[in-house]
Amino acid sequence: MIDAAPAPLFAARHFRAEREADWHELERLLDIVEKKSPRRLSSDELLALPRLYRATLSALSIARETSLDAAMIAYLEGLSTRAYFILYGCREPWTKQVAGFFRHGWPAAVRSLLPEILVATILFFAAALAAYHLVRAEPAWYGAIIPDAFAAGRDMEASTAFLRDSLYGAPKQSGLEIFATALFTHNAQISILAFALGFAFAVPTVLLLAQNGAMLGAMFAVYVPHGLGWGLLGWLSIHGTTEISAIILASAAGMHIGRAVAFPGRQRRLEAAAQAGRKAALVMIGVVLMLMVAGMLEGFARQLIRADEARFAVAGTMLLIWVSYFTLVGRRHHG
Structure with missing residues (x-):
């Protein structure tokens, strides 16, 4: 052998x-x-x-x-x-990269943030509901929630005629395009802050999101007693279905980063934050595009369309587009 x-x-x-x-x-x-x-x-x-x-x-x-x-x-x-x-x-040429972003990258990144999106949505509307009841019970809280510059006379002492005119009156802006630009800038700042502050364990993001929800609820507390709650909903929703969705997505992106920083798992904290940041940044690119759409709707369509039915039709259409896009697009992608 x-x-x-x-x-x-x-x-x-x-x-x-x-x-x-x-x-x-x-x-x-x-x-x-x-x-x-x-x-x-x-x-x-x-x-x-x-x-x-x-x-x-x-x-x-x-x-x-x-x-x-x-x-x-x-x-x-x-x-x-x-x-x-x-x-x-x-x-790949840049045209294919852009097409890939819309066909797969953006909607897939949004779907991956579903837990944070649900939390952000619940927090936003819970803050709105709490602020509504708080202001109805104690009107003095309105001034603490809504800045004077933002209120523009739409406060607890405003008359029904004044509030109605703010919803259905003819546009008083000298240039609607200037108004749209200002509104887009304001909303973009909120969204970018909500995203960027996620690195601080998402605590500032949560506070900023709750603050914006509270402002919405406080505003309804002004209009509802005058029988204009439905009108305010239409006035806001014509752009709000896009704008609030964008702010919620930006907040969810910030929360995603904050969760990675707080609970990195087996990764190093910085590595986990960087990985979460890349996914969140992909969502934020799309958020900027949504805010551009919201700015156009807010500066033009909301001012030019003054019938509740038409406003709700535009709002419902935009909401259906966004939900369908993020839910369905890109699911068959393999690569």
Whole structure:
């Protein structure tokens, strides 16, 4: 009986020593592309990139199959991912990238934030309901919730005729486009703050969202006693179905980041925040587009359409469009 030859010892240090020069060279080239420009690479370096990428993938495959140390595998995975995006991530023309954002990227990112969206929606309308009952029980609270500049005379002492005119009267702006721009700027600031403050464990985001909900409820507490609650709902909803949806999405994006910071799981806190931030930023790009639509509706359609039925028709149509888009679009995407 012939004894089998002993299996050669596979040492991780030998494996690394044979290939480490290629890894370092690939890392150097990727740093140049990411921090400076692909134009900084010479012709030989450009030709070397695919070869070094394939060599790194081969090393990663061997490292996984032979169960080398986890640190080396993690390093090779990260290096391979960076090289993949440099080599293949930007080959699509910008038109296809934009189409991909609308066909899959944005609605998929929104759907992934469903828990935060539900929390933000409940919080917003709960704050509105609480403020409505608070102001109805004690009108002095109205001034604490609604700034004078925002109220513009629509307060607890306003007459029915004045409030009715604010809903159905002819536009008094010298230029509706200026009004639309100002409203868009205001709403964009709220949404960006709600998103950006998510890094502070989402506490400021929650407070800002509750404040905006409270302002809505306080305003209804002014109009409802005059029999104008239905009219105010139509006046607000013509743009509000888009605007409030955008603010809720921005707040949900901030909450998503805050949750990652507070509960990073097995990841490092900064890594978890960065990963959540990329997804939330994708949502925020779409939020800006929604606010542009809301600004147009608020500055033009709300001022030019003064019949409740038409206002509710526009509001319902916009709400149906957004819900259908975020619910249905992009679900068959594979890639």
